[in-house]
Amino acid sequence: MNFCGRKAIAFGCLVLLILSVAVPSVAQRALERKVDSLFVIASSAELKSRDQVEPAKDSIAALGVDVVPVLVGKFTTKSARERMTIIQIFKRIGSPAVPYLVRSLNLADGLVVQRVCWALGDIGDTAAVLPLKQVSTHPRWQVRDECLGALGDIGDPRAADAVLAGFSDEAGQVRKAAVVAAGKVGLARAIPGLVAMLADDFYGARLSAVEALLQLDTAVVVATLGDSLHSRRKLVGNLACHVLGRIATDHAIELLYAEAHATDPGRRAHALVALVAADPHDNCGFRDSLMAGETDSAVIRKVQSAVYTARNETR
Amino acid sequence: MLKALLILALCLPLSVAAGQNQPAEQFGIEHLMEYLGMVPGDISFRSDYTEPDSFRLQVVSDLMTRPLDMIAFSTEVKNGHINGQPEIMARYLFKQAARTGQAYRDRAYRADAAELQGSYNLFYNDMTFNQILTRAAAYIDVIIPRSAEKSLAFVTSDQRRFLRDQFKQLLVISESEEFLSVAAADSLEKLENSYCEQFAAFGHRINKDPVIDAGVECLREILMELNTLRAMLKSGAVSAEKIVEGTGYLPGGADLDAYLGKQTGWKVGGPGNDYYNGDYKFIFDFGGDDIYDLSYDPSDPHGVIIIDLSGNDVYRALSDFALGSGCFSVGLLLDFEGDDTYDARSFGLGSGYFGLGILYDAAGNDHYDGDTHVQGAGTFGIGLLIDEGGRDIYNAALYSQGFGFSEGVGVVYDLAGSDSYYAGGKYKAVIHYDDHYESNSQGCGYGIRPYLSGGIGALIDLKGHDNYHSDMITQGAGFWWALGMVYDSSGNDRYTSFQYAQGSGTHMALGILVDGHGDDVYFGKGLMQGCGHDYACGLILDRSGSDTYTAFDLSQGAGSANGAGLLIDNGGDDLYSVRRTANTRGYGNPRRDFGSIGLFIDLGGTDQYHGGGQDNFYWRSDSKWGGGMDIELHPPDTTGSKM
Numbered sequence: 033m034n035f036c037g038r039k040a041i042a043f044g045c046l047v048l049l050i051l052s053v054a055v056p057s058v059a060q061r062a063l064e065r066k067v068d069s070l071f072v073i074a075s076s077a078e079l080k081s082r083d084q085v086e087p088a089k090d091s092i093a094a095l096g097v098d099v100v101p102v103l104v105g106k107f108t109t110k111s112a113r114e115r116m117t118i119i120q121i122f123k124r125i126g127s128p129a130v131p132y133l134v135r136s137l138n139l140a141d142g143l144v145v146q147r148v149c150w151a152l153g154d155i156g157d158t159a160a161v162l163p164l165k166q167v168s169t170h171p172r173w174q175v176r177d178e179c180l181g182a183l184g185d186i187g188d189p190r191a192a193d194a195v196l197a198g199f200s201d202e203a204g205q206v207r208k209a210a211v212v213a214a215g216k217v218g219l220a221r222a223i224p225g226l227v228a229m230l231a232d233d234f235y236g237a238r239l240s241a242v243e244a245l246l247q248l249d250t251a252v253v254v255a256t257l258g259d260s261l262h263s264r265r266k267l268v269g270n271l272a273c274h275v276l277g278r279i280a281t282d283h284a285i286e287l288l289y290a291e292a293h294a295t296d297p298g299r300r301a302h303a304l305v306a307l308v309a310a311d312p313h314d315n316c317g318f319r320d321s322l323m324a325g326e327t328d329s330a331v332i333r334k335v336q337s338a339v340y341t342a343r344n345e346t347r
Numbered sequence: 348m349l350k351a352l353l354i355l356a357l358c359l360p361l362s363v364a365a366g367q368n369q370p371a372e373q374f375g376i377e378h379l380m381e382y383l384g385m386v387p388g389d390i391s392f393r394s395d396y397t398e399p400d401s402f403r404l405q406v407v408s409d410l411m412t413r414p415l416d417m418i419a420f421s422t423e424v425k426n427g428h429i430n431g432q433p434e435i436m437a438r439y440l441f442k443q444a445a446r447t448g449q450a451y452r453d454r455a456y457r458a459d460a461a462e463l464q465g466s467y468n469l470f471y472n473d474m475t476f477n478q479i480l481t482r483a484a485a486y487i488d489v490i491i492p493r494s495a496e497k498s499l500a501f502v503t504s505d506q507r508r509f510l511r512d513q514f515k516q517l518l519v520i521s522e523s524e525e526f527l528s529v530a531a532a533d534s535l536e537k538l539e540n541s542y543c544e545q546f547a548a549f550g551h552r553i554n555k556d557p558v559i560d561a562g563v564e565c566l567r568e569i570l571m572e573l574n575t576l577r578a579m580l581k582s583g584a585v586s587a588e589k590i591v592e593g594t595g596y597l598p599g600g601a602d603l604d605a606y607l608g609k610q611t612g613w614k615v616g617g618p619g620n621d622y623y624n625g626d627y628k629f630i631f632d633f634g635g636d637d638i639y640d641l642s643y644d645p646s647d648p649h650g651v652i653i654i655d656l657s658g659n660d661v662y663r664a665l666s667d668f669a670l671g672s673g674c675f676s677v678g679l680l681l682d683f684e685g686d687d688t689y690d691a692r693s694f695g696l697g698s699g700y701f702g703l704g705i706l707y708d709a710a711g712n713d714h715y716d717g718d719t720h721v722q723g724a725g726t727f728g729i730g731l732l733i734d735e736g737g738r739d740i741y742n743a744a745l746y747s748q749g750f751g752f753s754e755g756v757g758v759v760y761d762l763a764g765s766d767s768y769y770a771g772g773k774y775k776a777v778i779h780y781d782d783h784y785e786s787n788s789q790g791c792g793y794g795i796r797p798y799l800s801g802g803i804g805a806l807i808d809l810k811g812h813d814n815y816h817s818d819m820i821t822q823g824a825g826f827w828w829a830l831g832m833v834y835d836s837s838g839n840d841r842y843t844s845f846q847y848a849q850g851s852g853t854h855m856a857l858g859i860l861v862d863g864h865g866d867d868v869y870f871g872k873g874l875m876q877g878c879g880h881d882y883a884c885g886l887i888l889d890r891s892g893s894d895t896y897t898a899f900d901l902s903q904g905a906g907s908a909n910g911a912g913l914l915i916d917n918g919g920d921d922l923y924s925v926r927r928t929a930n931t932r933g934y935g936n937p938r939r940d941f942g943s944i945g946l947f948i949d950l951g952g953t954d955q956y957h958g959g960g961q962d963n964f965y966w967r968s969d970s971k972w973g974g975g976m977d978i979e980l981h982p983p984d985t986t987g988s989k990m
Contacts, residue, residue, distance in 0.1 A: 072529065072533045076529055077778050077779075078529055078532055078778060080529065080777075110797045173395075181940055184940070208940065209940060235385055235972075236909070236941035239941070239942060239972050267386075270381075270384055274384060298381060330378075330978075333963065334382065337964045338965075341966060
């Protein structure tokens, strides 16, 4: 090969090298530009663009897994609307987005990590469970909150330890996330902890514990509640009445009947109202005898209201 | 037996005893929450849902932790004014304007004796009047400018220009914005966000305290002398004509700037009808029906003191920042008598923009008109409008009538008369609707999410049958780490708004509407009448009277997105109407995997319900989480005995 030939080959190689570097970055920039222009519409709240919002999200999702890094890059946004839009697009992309999102759990920016957790929960792929567990003790409470929320959404029992540990978190929001996750995952082991949470300082955890208990093994829940009705923490017994009323098994009704004789009128009201919920037509025939000696006007009115409501609902 | 009990329950209204000295509403909250498995402390919000900025007010932070304390706080604000002494309310508001964690409140520049002595010759003969002029000169020439300089000591000249030009744009809307394309609107939003970010980088270096303190002290000192002069004029000990006459002689070619009261930018008017036109520092007018055409140049900030003792006056602004406007300075407008007309542009009529602006009108049926950031509006400062008498009309477009933006407190305090308040009708709320307008007024605290925490906006009206009319984010509304409040003590009042109103908190904020006495009407569409949305609390408390509440949805004790909404009516035969029963009257909706708190409480009277709920009833709504009760806290005396 003569000198000119070698030169031509060398030149060709150089061109190929440049192209191999430049073309992907040009393509990447083109992709980013495309995503950016669609994203303006997808995340718009303007009345006049309302019809274009969902198609724009679909268009971005249709670009596939290549847009995941671009969207993760946008996760630092301060706009709640943009944040929601990104998560909705990830959900539409689905499982193909999970590997990159899982890698993003290692990012230093806690704000991004918490949002990645949220997206993984919405996608619901079990491949994210173990990586999520790794961040369940993240120093930032918002990450722990979203992480446990995501583990609950995925609903994989491998999350049990992380969820149970969340019950004693210092942040109310994290305890709430743990309680909700326990219900979604169906953690029977969590029942005693959930009953204790009925007196949690944070109402979100406390009232979520009611809902979580209703999702778990009824017999065990009723037995555990029965043991806790006279807890020194009044809220436990009051909310236990509420749970028992909604469970409405014979055992639950027996416990409520006993509680309807409590000396504290507040507790009596909780038990009686729960009894009405459990047995709206008074098939057990308890109501007359229980109300016969009732003198507290607030208790009477609460029961009266509950009876009226139950009858209307039945109708 | 049960039937007998049911009959008994139906015949006798439910009576419940509240503890002694416990306010009825507090008992109601505790009683209903116990029924729902909650405690009052459940209504509390963390400070770190998002990264806190540097501009949160301590009061707002504290109240976010204990939102139910808004009731006590609004009562405290209502009790903060003493007739004839506007400086007391101004001083009280200064205290409320502390930043979170601010241990020390800075004071005005302390001028030494040499600085205060001045070198003015006296033109006027009256000692008291000269004393007023001397004090005014000390403040206008020395204390206010030096204090303003102290406030901005760590801010560069470029940054000051930014505050004057770009930052102001965050508070200004153009009517043409409704016609922008999606891309242009997005671009504008991004530009405003960049302004916020630029500001956040240096805003913490601004110390608003010295300039506000200077203004409050100036007001206090001048009013002391002014009250003496007014008493002397009233008793006939002195006459305006005589005072204005002065020495009656100035040497030919005399330098007027050397004479107290004759300096450039100073004017003293007699008891006749006078006309003032221009950018003034000081005007003292003894009476007559005067016309003021005033302007202000924000690139040349200075203190402004206008005192008018009587007459039906017309005040007109030729520019923004005129008429009781403190723009990087102090602006005081004190009018003591007459039916006056105030016609401002933007940033006036008690507007503090990096300063203190006070409009004090002691008497008369007055008409207040302005555009944006007017009628008690504060941004990094205090804007205060006090009207002590008469049947007044307030008209504005945006950010007005008790509006507090970042590190700002804005208050309208109207003591008497059946007044009319209107805010809105100019700038379309394009984000949500094409047929409604932004108001952000009438007791509105407002911040920019998530960059700049908001301030405190309050509208206090003590007497009269008042009309409040507005559109969006008004009548006791808070948005983003802010507090908005309305306190109307008496009268049969009518409140009309559309959305985010009448005790409404949105996005980590607080809103409260308290009405003391009277048969009131509350009317609107949604997110109102006690509604908290997104870690926010909205509360409406009506203490007595037979009231009418009408709303469409998400109202009357509604919590949304982990917020808390409370409607509390302590007494009277009320009528409640809603269109949508599924999300009203003790309703909470779920967000972030848990619920909100919605409480509906009626503590007396024979009430009518259209929609959910009923008289003498408890209910737990099918929501997460909420409920209501209608009880008879203080049952009527059925013995027929007379006291």
